[in-house]
Amino acid sequence: MTAEALLDGSDGTPAVSRDESLLGVLFQSLVTLSVRTYAQAAEAKMSHLRTHDGAPGGI
Numbered sequence: 023m024t025a026e027a028l029l030d031g032s033d034g035t036p037a038v039s040r041d042e043s044l045l046g047v048l049f050q051s052l053v054t055l056s057v058r059t060y061a062q063a064a065e066a067k068m069s070h071l072r073t074h075d076g077a078p079g080g081i
Contacts, residue, residue, distance in 0.1 A: 029045055061068040 030043060058068060
């Protein structure tokens, strides 16, 4: 697997949902983990948002 394949999600990368590249999914997971960690440290409550059609809307 090359860096170019990871960045553009071309053939040869593992299948991921929502037609995203593997690198994009990994980045999104890292951001989510970071925000959850910061929220826990601040003793804040965190939830997620879904739009009217059921699509994820954010963290």
